[in-house]
Amino acid sequence: MSSINDPYEDLTISKGAVAEPGTSLVNKTGTWREFKAVIDHDACTGCGICETFCPDVAAKHVGDRRYEIDYDYCKGCGICANECPVEAIEMVPEVK
Amino acid sequence: MGEQVMLKGDRAVAHSVLSTQPDVVSAYPITPQTGIVEKLSQMKADGDLRGEYLKVDSEFNAASSCIGASAAGARVFSATSSQGLKLMSEPLFTASGMRLPLVLAVANRSLSGPLSIWNDHTDAFAERDGGMIQFFAEDVQEAVDNVLMAYRVAEDPDISLPALANLDGYILTHVKEPVEIPTEEETNAFLPKREPHATLDPKNPKTMGAFARPEHWTETRYAVHDALRRSADVIGETVEAFADQFGREYGLEYGGLVQTYGDEDADVAILGLGSIVGTMRDVVADHPTSVKIVKPRVIRPYPVEALREALAGVESVGVLTKEVSPGHQSTLASELKSAMYGSGHNPTIQSYVLGLAGRDVTKAEIADIVDEVAAAASSGPSKTFVGEEDWPQLDRDILPNEVTN
Numbered sequence: 006m007s008s009i010n011d012p013y014e015d016l017t018i019s020k021g022a023v024a025e026p027g028t029s030l031v032n033k034t035g036t037w038r039e040f041k042a043v044i045d046h047d048a049c050t051g052c053g054i055c056e057t058f059c060p061d062v063a064a065k066h067v068g069d070r071r072y073e074i075d076y077d078y079c080k081g082c083g084i085c086a087n088e089c090p091v092e093a094i095e096m097v098p099e100v101k
Numbered sequence: 102m103g104e105q106v107m108l109k110g111d112r113a114v115a116h117s118v119l120s121t122q123p124d125v126v127s128a129y130p131i132t133p134q135t136g137i138v139e140k141l142s143q144m145k146a147d148g149d150l151r152g153e154y155l156k157v158d159s160e161f162n163a164a165s166s167c168i169g170a171s172a173a174g175a176r177v178f179s180a181t182s183s184q185g186l187k188l189m190s191e192p193l194f195t196a197s198g199m200r201l202p203l204v205l206a207v208a209n210r211s212l213s214g215p216l217s218i219w220n221d222h223t224d225a226f227a228e229r230d231g232g233m234i235q236f237f238a239e240d241v242q243e244a245v246d247n248v249l250m251a252y253r254v255a256e257d258p259d260i261s262l263p264a265l266a267n268l269d270g271y272i273l274t275h276v277k278e279p280v281e282i283p284t285e286e287e288t289n290a291f292l293p294k295r296e297p298h299a300t301l302d303p304k305n306p307k308t309m310g311a312f313a314r315p316e317h318w319t320e321t322r323y324a325v326h327d328a329l330r331r332s333a334d335v336i337g338e339t340v341e342a343f344a345d346q347f348g349r350e351y352g353l354e355y356g357g358l359v360q361t362y363g364d365e366d367a368d369v370a371i372l373g374l375g376s377i378v379g380t381m382r383d384v385v386a387d388h389p390t391s392v393k394i395v396k397p398r399v400i401r402p403y404p405v406e407a408l409r410e411a412l413a414g415v416e417s418v419g420v421l422t423k424e425v426s427p428g429h430q431s432t433l434a435s436e437l438k439s440a441m442y443g444s445g446h447n448p449t450i451q452s453y454v455l456g457l458a459g460r461d462v463t464k465a466e467i468a469d470i471v472d473e474v475a476a477a478a479s480s481g482p483s484k485t486f487v488g489e490e491d492w493p494q495l496d497r498d499i500l501p502n503e504v505t506n
Contacts, residue, residue, distance in 0.1 A: 013314060013316070013317070016317060018317060018320045018321055018324065019298075019299075020200050020261065020298045020299070020324070021198070021199045021200035021201070021261070021298060021299065021309065021310075022198065022199070022310075022311065022313060022317070022321045023298070023299040023307055023308070023309050024307065024308040024309075024311050025307065025308065026306040026307055026308050027306075027308075028308060028311075029308075029311070029312065032312075
């Protein structure tokens with residue numbers, strides 16, 4: 006979803022390891038997930054509380070009161086499901 | 102040369118800090134340090150301290166706000182003791198990794214438990230591995246002077262590391278001594294303006310103190326290690342420049358890292374850190390044995406070469422120290438042994454743990470130690486590890502066997 010060059014390629018360490026801003030986007034933390042937040046768009050009222058509470062900015066407004074989960078960064082913490090006032094988000098185990 | 106004034110150690114350190122005009126002072130009170138930041142707070146209220154004075158809710162916040170201010174390019178100061186230094190420990194390790202030159206005065210005090218407010222070096226040694234420069238002061242004047250030297254070394258762009266200027270709680274913080282206080286003009290001539298390697302700036306955003314992958318952390322830790330070792334030379338240059346400008350000398354013949362007193366050619370030496378050296382000097386002046394006194398001025402960087410030189414002709418060394426690493430031995434002694442390893446010279450090194458949590462160390466006790474150390478000069482290094490350390494002040498009468506067995 007996001008396009009950013011991996012700053013860790015050819016990285017040399019500066020004094021105090023000062024880094025360019027915004028570089029954490031290359032760390033796709035979605036791989037840490039054990040449960041996947043799945044939105045039921047029929048039940049969703051588009052209130053945006055999931056976006057407000059998501060600690061990783063992974064619940065995103067994509068327009069027209071519609072919200073999607075960015076699975077590149079969703080760690081599956083379940084805060085959105087817990088906060089959703091209409092229980093429109095289900096935490097589904099990540100199983101293969 | 103300035104004129105001498107009578108000042109308590111804590112007040113004198115505050116005046117020394119004032120002469121550096123830090124941009125930010127952030128502190129939380131704790132005995133026996135409180136007098137330092139209390140005085141700085143008054144200086145702020147009186148308009149003498151032009152920087153910001155932050156009243157924070159804990160030592161964790163004091164160190165953390167110093168990190169933020171230092172990352173923005175400020176000259177910062179804080180002071181603490183004991184439990185307060187423990188609470189600063191986490192942000193201080195961060196500061197060294199971020200290469201931020203925080204300068205702190207530490208009024209050394211024992212750690213809980215049991216609770217004690219009195220002096221020893223447990224707090225300073227507990228921070229040994231944090232990547233900070235650590236100075237120790239024998240008297241109030243040295244504590245005053247170490248503040249200026251700590252700033253110059255810490256803020257040197259090639260070093261850029263936090264520094265602790267240790268002074269013994271009560272023994273130095275609460276004693277009045279005649280001292281010379283540098284004026285702001287004198288300090289300006291000695292201490293260049295800070296040139297930060299990077300600054301927090303919304304117009305030029307960057308990430309400081311961020312995340313390192315396993316592929317990169319080793320290099321940042323090595324960089325701290327390397328800078329701290331290189332700081333030994335910068336301390337030498339700084340002590341020399343200080344002597345040139347202020348006329349007070351701190352071990353120029355040992356690169357400003359170690360001072361010696363007494364007979365340079367003595368076979369017997371006693372080594373101590375901080376204010377105990379004053380008592381050691383008194384003892385040696387009247388003692389029949391010819392003794393050299395060795396005083397490290399820093400424990401980080403560890404002055405390996407200077408100590409090897411100072412002990413080159415010495416057969417027996419007694420280490421008088423106000424700390425112990427439980428389960429091993431005193432760190433001051435074990436590090437001295439590691440410094441001598443491979444030097445081709447293997448003097449007897451005997452460790453004496455004393456002066457813990459404010460227990461007075463008397464001249465008679467030190468004289469007895471000198472006798473023991475002198476006797477050990479002929480017997481050579483102990484073959485048993487336990488035999489190398491003694492707790493001369495341990496009172497077995499108040500320590501029942503069931504507690505130690």
